[in-house]
Amino acid sequence: MGYTPDLMELIKKVDKTRPARVERKKAGIEFQALTLDERRDRLEKYHPDFRPDALRELRVGPSKGYALAQEFADAFESRSRVDPDSIHLEEVHYETDVLVIGGGGAGTAAALIAQELGAKVIIATKLRHGDANTMMAEGGMQAATKGWKDSPYYHYLDVMGGGHFENDPELVKTMVTEAPKAIGWLEQLGCMFNKRPDGKLFTLHGAGTCRKRMHYAGDMTGAEIMRTLRDETRNRIKDIGVLEFSPAVELLMDDNGMCSGAVLYNLETEEYFLVKAKAVVMATGGSGRLHVQKFMTTNHYGATGDGLVMGYRLGVGVRFLHATQYHPTGAVFPEQAEGLLITEKVRGAGANLVNIDGEQFVFEREPRDIESASIIRECTKVGKGVPVPGQPGKFGVWLDSPMIDLLEGEGTVEREFPAKYILFKRYEIDISKVPMLIYPTLHYQNGGLAYESDGSTVVPGFYAAGEVGGGVHGANRLMGNSLLDITVFGRLAGESAGKFARERGDVGKLSVDHVRKYHKELEEAGIDTDRVSPMVLPDYGNPEVRKRQWTTTYVGTLR
Amino acid sequence: MSTAEQAELRGAEAASVEGAGRTDLVPIFIMGKRYNVPSTLTIQKAFEFAGYQLIRGCGCRGGICGACATVYRMPGSAKIHVGLACQTIVKPNMYLAMVPFFPANRAVYDLEELKPDAQTLLKYYPELAKCMGCNTCTKSCPMDIPVMEYISAALRGEIEKAADLSFPCVMCGICASRCPAELGQYNIGIMTRRITGRHVKPRAEHLQDMIQRIESGRYEEPLKKLMTADMETLRKLYVEREMEPHTADEMWEPEIKQFL
Known part of the structure; x- marks a missing residue:
């Protein structure tokens, strides 16, 4: 070697x-640093986002006309993995108060908080619980916790500057003011942040910070957070069920126009089944495995942007997806x-x-x-x-x-x-x-589904948290704000979903008409395609082997 | 028949379909079945080259999630090797199997009630006392963690030491799969870490102070001003913000304290 x-x-x-x-x-x-004009020139000429064929306008859906990476556009301009007519809506396999889709940091935080509000929770996740980008985050987690030199005011300024001042102010304010509480919650759960003997937390600078506010646990901060949250979930096994190797592929609505669960796919037995829920938290994370412009990625195997597709078909718009980190x-x-x-x-x-x-x-x-x-x-x-x-x-x-x-x-x-x-x-x-x-x-999906600071979206009963959402980081996220994002907005979405589930009456008649409607829109836009989404898993197979799989049918990347 | 003999026997089938026309391929035995794969691949990519679409046994693909624990042997040797499939390069004639899951005892507990002592650990994991000190766990850890040492520390009630030693654990479960005393070491490890984080290390007082400051509403007005500021003002405030020097002392204080 x-x-x-x-x-x-x-x-x-x-x-x-x-x-x-x-x-x-x-x-x-x-070495001579570039001037601001030279910087702009270099970006426009060489940054992948600025390549002439990099972006394409969406022809369907709530963000129709918005230009984003071809790979995202392909995912949105695709048919459902499962024909809506073949979904047996009367055959419900699980019923719960809150369904969390995605078993990473944001989803797990949401599940814990919803459970504390008395909700029964199911976490449905594609691979194992904790298989997520959260696990891979090394650097740390930003929060203004040192009152003698820092405050949410300065954290706010840093976040906005990093995002080219395009960030959603309300989301940023929420993130920076909730940040210390999020660290305190993790400390309470036994996360081993690096500390001085007197309990003072170690903090470092990150690129774009004016104060040292990056908290860390060795060089595996994300892993420490993820395994701690997962461990706590396992202590609450009576109320929080985890369905592993069961990615969601489509959302369910009811006849009152509220999100009411999801269609899951058992990757091992290849069967579909339904979860009926009073509230749904989408926390599927990022999309590095779509390999935008064929770039390699630092992301997890399961980071295929599934939640973007499901949420978009449900009617939730996307923003800041044109900027890829x-x-x-x-x-x-x-x-x-x-x-x-x-x-x-x-x-x-x-x-x-x-x-x-x-x-x-x-x-x-x-x-x-x-x-x-x-x-x-x-x-x-x-x-x-x-x-x-x-x-x-x-x-x-x-x-x-x-x-x-x-x-x-x-x-x-x-x-x-x-x-x-x-x-x-x-x-x-x-x-x-x-x-x-x-x-x-390819490192981070700066944008995603549009959501409010309580995690809510335009669809009642449907919440988003973490990397799947867009707005808080603007066009460029700073180091140390993703672990913060998932913890803060995971908790808030869990709280909102828990409350919504408590106050919601019975779920009405289940429906996947939004999928039919979306298919119709595709046809009307003249998009005749055999593409399906969400992708679920990337295809890293050997094409030579595939040629000899004479009797195998592939639906997208899955056989 | 020894594995060496088997390898030799199967070596005779060298001209298999997937090897046609390539000289960079080496034979490996995935769960006993021969595949010819490029010699530079990791075990994980070799599975994919062979035609598998991985569902189990694949996670971060970067050596931190513990999904792809793999055990293997080389022909002519009794030694069991371990590695993460995403981090280990194939070796010609290796016999391998992934261990994507291994059942291990995990206690359900309330962290708030735990105490940092050996009695607590023994209450939830009585099998801890059965450790016979064989050191197989340490020898089988793909992260080179001194597993037996942290188990011994736990048994002695040195909770913080156990927590520190077990910190890099990716919870792949190989230790548990090899333990003759049937311990689930990695679950004991995380319990010591959570007890340490919650009950041993002093709480961060400055953190509670800041939470109180925020709850008192002292930042509401300044933040509202930022949120409604025009672009020019915001840029100016950003550019002019005071930078804490890289080399500054922990207790460094800025000149402008108005927004603290």
């Missing part, structure tokens, strides 16, 4: 330019680490980005979108990308991590980036001695 001989040869060019680059850095001389530094080698996030902290510590000739081509602390656009430019227009072994046509650039030890002293890389150091060590690559090969990677 380790780098191929070809790459080792190329690394010599990086080694050669390194001493001079380190010297410049030590002397305080940085690409993280500049995803690993491209070795192949098994592909898409893996290399934290921003590496550049913060001084590592340059350099091309195939060992030349620096961008200041390493530009904002995420500028940095990504510059890497793409170097690999396309400039043509100085490093070919990725075994993947013809794919390129990357070097993230020169060995600089960090030269700048800060031997052992810094190992101490500051233990998880990445060990991971690459497993592949026989010592990142304190040789650079990492990286390329921008």
Whole structure:
């Protein structure tokens, strides 16, 4: 293992330019940062969102005319996975007060709070409970908890600036004022945040913060939050049932126009079944596995944007989906680490980005979108990308991590980036001695379903929480605000859904007429397609094998 | 027949369909059945190359969720190896099986009532006392966690130590699958962590102070002003906000305290 001989040869060019680059850095001389005008130009020319064919206007549904990524448009302009006429509405398999769709951080938080309000809850989730992007979040969770230097006022300003001032003010206000309470709730549940001996929480800066307010649990904050919430759910087994490997594929309405449950699909037995519920919380998370513009992703296997599709068919519009977050530094080698996030902290510590000739081509602390656009430019227009072994046509650039030890002293890389150091060590690559090969990677769905600060949507009984929703982050989310988003809005949606279920009378006659109506709209728009959505699982199968599956029928990506 | 012999025997079938025309393929045995796969793939991608669509045994694909625990042996050796399928590269002639689920005892408890001592753990997990110190759990942990050490610490009532040692656990369940004393180590581990977080570590007082400040309504007016400010004002406030220096001391205070 380790780098191929070809790459080792190329690394010599990086080694050669390194001493001079380190010297410049030590002397305080940085690579020229782009001006605001140059930034705009670079984004418009090279950021994937600005490619001429990147976006396409939706021809159907509540956000008709809104332009978003082709992959999202394809998902929306698709037929239901299940023919509405074949759904047996009289055959209800489960009845509950609150149905939560998605077993990640937002869904699990919603379930716990709804249960505390006396609701019986079912969590339906595609894979295992906790298989979600929440589990993969490393960095931390923002909250203004230190009154001597910070407040929700400053957190608000940071969030708005990060989102290009386009964020929904009401949602932002809710998120920043609820943030300390969310941390307190997790502390109460036994989350092991890093603390000083006196109980004071450790906090760090993130990109775009004016105060150090990133709380963390080692370098696996999301995993710590997720496993704690999941563990607590298991203590409430009498009231919270979990249906694993049972993704929802369509929502149910009743004849009073209220959301009333969902159609679930058992991935193992391939049967559909119905859950009738008095309120539904949609918390299916993001969509990295749609591979917008064929980008690799840092996201979880199940992140296929299912909730967007279901909510949209129900009549809930989408916003900020035109802006996709690409993280500049995803690993491209070795192949098994592909898409893996290399934290921003590496550049913060001084590592340059350099091309195939060992030349620096961008200041390493530009904002995420500028940095990504510059890497793409170097690999396309400039043509100085490093070919990725075994993947013809794919390129990357070097993230020169060995600089960090030269700048800060031997052992810094190992101490500051233990998880990445060990991971690459497993592949026989010592990142304190040789650079990492990286390329921008699909990281976050900035937008999603439109919802209010209590989680409600335009459809009574239907709530949204977490990455599936859009508005709070505007066009660009800041580091540390996604774990906050899922906790705050998960709790609020759970509270609203719990109350709604308590006050709602009996569910009326179940219906999937909204799906029929949507199909009709597709036909009227002249969209004649055999595409189906939600996708449920991405297709990473071997096309050669598929050719020999003579008797197999695929519906979308599933057989 | 030994696995070495089996591998040799099956090696004779080298020219299988999926290998046609490729020289970069190596044989692996998925649950005993031979597939030829590219030598650079992870076990997870090798499953997919072989034609599986993974439902069980696939999660984050990044080594943190614990969905894809895998056990394998090499021909001619009795040793059981472990790894996460998404992180482990195939080895020629490996015999492997994923363990996507393993049943382990999990107690139902009320965190508020738990105490940070060994009696509490033994009440909910009496099997803890059966640990015979064989160290198989440690040897079988794909995250290189000293599992037996944290179990011993738990048994001695050193709850915080057990919590710290078990912190990187991805709860894949391999330890439980190999334990002759039938412990569900990872469930005991998370109990020690939650007890530590809730009952051992001091609470963050500044957090409660801030929650009270917010509830007192002191930020309502300033926030309302921001929410209704025109774009120019908002941009100006953003650009001019005072930055806490990277190297600042924890107790650093800004000059403008009006909005704290």
